[in-house]
Amino acid sequence: MFTVLEEYDFQKDTEALVIGIFHQNQPFKGLLEELNQAFDGHLMNLVKAGDIEVGEKKISIVHTLGKTGAKRLFFVGLGRQKELTEETLKEAFGVLFKKVKATQFKEVTVALHTFVTDSIEEAKVARLLGEAQPLSTYEFEHYKKRPNVPDKQLESIKLISKNQEIKKELHTGYTYGKATNSARTLVNLPSNMLTATHLAQYAVELARKYGFEYEILEKADMETLGMGALLAVNQGSVEPPKMIVLKYKGKEEWEDVIGLVGKGITFDTGGYSIKSKAGIVGMKTDMGGAAAVLGAMEVIGETKPKQNVVAVIPSTDNVISATAFKPDDVITAMNGKTIEVLNTDAEGRLALADGLTYAKYHGARYLIDVATLTGGVIVALGTETTGAMTNDQAFFQQLVQISKMTGEPVWQLPITERDRKRVQNSKVADLNNSPGREGHAIMAGTFLEAFVENTPWIHLDIAGTATSTTERALSPAGGTGVMVRTLSMLVNEFKPE
């Protein structure tokens, strides 16, 4: 996809030459000045007249009418130099690549240095561009009838730069973007096409591609290991449950292992505590946590950090039948704790309870769970910010710093002693899975804490952020692939305490 051109002259053929343009970067210098001269000063006139827009994320196209080898100039407006953030620059590249996709060009050339600012160096520009291209042009392979016209795709992006090191940055950005797209596709697949069995097959393919060790537990294995919480959720289903485990060894010794645990509910009807007609639609996305973990494992497979990781995905659907689990049932989780089921729709925390225990069993010394866990987190934080809970502030701060770089905001919710009492208020069992609607995002996280015990742990509730109803600069509506980049970058940068 990417080639670096050390030299560039205007006579070189290209469909489009892409140039970043800031507010008030006149008089033109360098490439812009040369181009301006080739057009007898008219480029500057176009900027003055507002035909070339310099505002953030504005794209202006100028046809060169044969005056240069480039057939067109694509100007990417960047606003004021001092105000440009990495996130806005990434979005500007997103808008650009959407435009390029609409034109169906096979190749474009980018003057990379025209995007550099005092705070964003060339290598960073390359990384953002590499990430924005796959993110912004992602499309879910839909099932609609297609017109019989071949689709032309962008095959080559040439970058003008003297710095050969940007190749690595481009590739890293691209890897993060591509893996996010893989997670989006998993989220977008309907539950008749993505069962727990399919999810396990996908994970095994990933493991084979990157040489991860893997283990897929079947129902009988779960019975032997006493995974009563995951089994209860699966009880009403004809689809077999799977406990998916992938191991990435980045060090000689199996130490400092980070456990990534993703909720893999392929469809959530709510069970006997059934969801409403409106609330049930979209519940194919209830495996967004699993998708984030698998996306992160794809980045980890590509970037090969010096860090051990075990990924654990408890997977099943949550459906109703004569055999389904019921409110009032008392079940026993793998760690021996008993749970009174007050609400079969609070199934994610049950599946994760056994997932967290199993990650510890596989040596996890740090735990991060990711789950579309509660409607409550959407009420609390909306759809832009992921809700987080933790028992270890230093560990959590590492994730917060990373999330600022990836542009995936997280916000911490508290756990108090009284919250702990509420999840332990069952008269018949150690825990109850639904202590009422007040602060129920917090209740869910507090329930999970009981399975983590003293292991440093972060809980990420992505119910609001795993999907989007609107198109954005870097994604269409549907699965967002949220947390793929944050989890994988955290693994890459992690410092054991």
Ligand code: BES
């Ligand atoms: N999968 C849902 C949470 C969810 C809601 C995800 C909306 C995405 C969008 C979860 O299993 C659930 O049903 N949670 C209940 C918990 C309640 C019964 C305590 C909820 O949030 O209402």
Ligand code: ZN
């Ligand atoms: Zn539910």
Ligand code: ZN
């Ligand atoms: Zn659910």
